[in-house]
Amino acid sequence: MNKKLLGVIGGMGPAATIDFMRKVVDLTPATRDQEHIPMLVLSMPDLPDRSTFLLSGGPSPFPALLSRLHTLEKAGATCIVIICNTAHYWFPQLKKAASVEMLSMIDSVAQAASAARLSKVGLLATDATVSTRLYQTAMAQKEIECNPPPDSLQKATMNSIYTYKGGDPVKARHLMEEPYQYFLQQHVDAIILGCTEVPLIMAKEAAQDPAFFLDSNKILAQAVVRWFT
Amino acid sequence: MNKKLLGVIGGMGPAATIDFMRKVVDLTPATRDQEHIPMLVLSMPDLPDRSTFLLSGGPSPFPALLSRLHTLEKAGATCIVIICNTAHYWFPQLKKAASVEMLSMIDSVAQAASAARLSKVGLLATDATVSTRLYQTAMAQKEIECNPPPDSLQKATMNSIYTYKGGDPVKARHLMEEPYQYFLQQHVDAIILGCTEVPLIMAKEAAQDPAFFLDSNKILAQAVVRWFT
Numbered sequence: 357m358n359k360k361l362l363g364v365i366g367g368m369g370p371a372a373t374i375d376f377m378r379k380v381v382d383l384t385p386a387t388r389d390q391e392h393i394p395m396l397v398l399s400m401p402d403l404p405d406r407s408t409f410l411l412s413g414g415p416s417p418f419p420a421l422l423s424r425l426h427t428l429e430k431a432g433a434t435c436i437v438i439i440c441n442t443a444h445y446w447f448p449q450l451k452k453a454a455s456v457e458m459l460s461m462i463d464s465v466a467q468a469a470s471a472a473r474l475s476k477v478g479l480l481a482t483d484a485t486v487s488t489r490l491y492q493t494a495m496a497q498k499e500i501e502c503n504p505p506p507d508s509l510q511k512a513t514m515n516s517i518y519t520y521k522g523g524d525p526v527k528a529r530h531l532m533e534e535p536y537q538y539f540l541q542q543h544v545d546a547i548i549l550g551c552t553e554v555p556l557i558m559a560k561e562a563a564q565d566p567a568f569f570l571d572s573n574k575i576l577a578q579a580v581v582r583w584f585t
Numbered sequence: 586m587n588k589k590l591l592g593v594i595g596g597m598g599p600a601a602t603i604d605f606m607r608k609v610v611d612l613t614p615a616t617r618d619q620e621h622i623p624m625l626v627l628s629m630p631d632l633p634d635r636s637t638f639l640l641s642g643g644p645s646p647f648p649a650l651l652s653r654l655h656t657l658e659k660a661g662a663t664c665i666v667i668i669c670n671t672a673h674y675w676f677p678q679l680k681k682a683a684s685v686e687m688l689s690m691i692d693s694v695a696q697a698a699s700a701a702r703l704s705k706v707g708l709l710a711t712d713a714t715v716s717t718r719l720y721q722t723a724m725a726q727k728e729i730e731c732n733p734p735p736d737s738l739q740k741a742t743m744n745s746i747y748t749y750k751g752g753d754p755v756k757a758r759h760l761m762e763e764p765y766q767y768f769l770q771q772h773v774d775a776i777i778l779g780c781t782e783v784p785l786i787m788a789k790e791a792a793q794d795p796a797f798f799l800d801s802n803k804i805l806a807q808a809v810v811r812w813f814t
Contacts, residue, residue: 370618371607377603381603388751389631389632390631392596394630400590400624
């Protein structure tokens with residue numbers, strides 16, 4: 357295999373990986389099977405919980421992420437992405453260890469926000485993504501203000517994400533209502549759907565007003581299509 | 586990796602592979618990421634066209650299928666499936682070459698039809714799946730009558746499938762109407778959605794009356810969940 361092959365570290369959760377793949381397929385200008393982007397997708401949901409490790413300790417997901425990276429490289433991947441915003445905490449270390457190209461979800465979203473000339477964005481993400489300041493730092497480099505909701509609403513956001521992972525999308529959407537309303541009242545330019553489950557939870561709103569949502573799955577899918585073509 | 590890992594030979598087309606993955610996730614009784622089925626998915630749409638080879642010659646897809654099988658085995662897959670009905674023409678040869686378990690989509694559908702005590706089913710599939718008699722033979726072994734539509738409607742079915750692969754789901758559904766109506770008039774017990782694109786084309790009808798449709802993606806997903814649990 358010496359042609360372009362996208363390697364995907366996924367399964368965190370599995371529905372988010374499927375959402376990403378669907379967006380890649382939808383964004384690819386193909387008129388027959390053979391024009392689509394070849395992908396090798398490692399959907400391994402048994403990765404230790406990212407938020408638990410970063411906030412309260414326990415087994416680190418890093419060795420498992422590195423092992424998945426090497427599995428994909430050995431199988432012929434020529435570019436690798438990670439479908440989990442929180443796991444991007446380890447992106448710099450993984451990129452250093454990788455022998456092939458990697459595309460960052462966080463950087464892709466920051467570039468998209470900058471290209472859209474946004475100045476103030478809200479962040480819906482896990483506690484760990486918020487506390488490691490992955491998005492706040494990337495946005496600050498583009499001179500964009502980026503804030504999570506206040507603590508009580510951040511708690512609701514986190515509950516919503518774990519409720520979705522637990523198989524209850526209706527309750528998950530309900531729990532996300534208050535943080536969503538908060539950002540509407542703050543008159544942000546856009547909301548980062550900064551956990552790969554959040555584009556699924558907010559799918560209806562994101563479809564109705566795509567410019568108001570920075571969908572981390574869709575923006576990475578766009579970066580992948582650009583890489584391929 | 587010594588745990589169960591599902592290997593998926595997919596990408597034929599990519600949307601069908603995503604549909605299969607979605608059905609595995611939906612059918613898995615999981616309450617958190619870590620309870621989902623680990624998968625390694627090779628979505629490689631550049632496989633030579635199965636129908637073209639079987640009906641009019643050209644490059645054989647077999648060497649590429651075998652290479653994908655070995656890639657998945659080397660990467661640690663412990664059970665392998667192929668998300669393409671037509672490619673099951675090579676299933677016996679691939680199974681012989683495989684060092685790990687393989688689950689057949691065709692056999693899974695035949696078992697499901699037998700378990701549901703059906704006696705007469707219609708077949709919506711590619712010309713090559715029809716002419717190689719993959720389903721007719723498997724159903725005959727279960728004493729189930731299985732017929733494709735007459736030639737002119739088989740032509741419409743094939744057009745519908747390639748129209749879907751070409752990115753026009755609305756026109757694809759329109760083209761499938763006549764073959765669908767034909768089977769309703771024939772009073773079949775069920776219709777085999779026997780090409781992995783057809784469950785996507787007939788998604789609305791299959792959701793409304795799941796017992797009337799033998800969805801090859803969904804039935805293989807059920808077999809995978811049984812294998813895993």
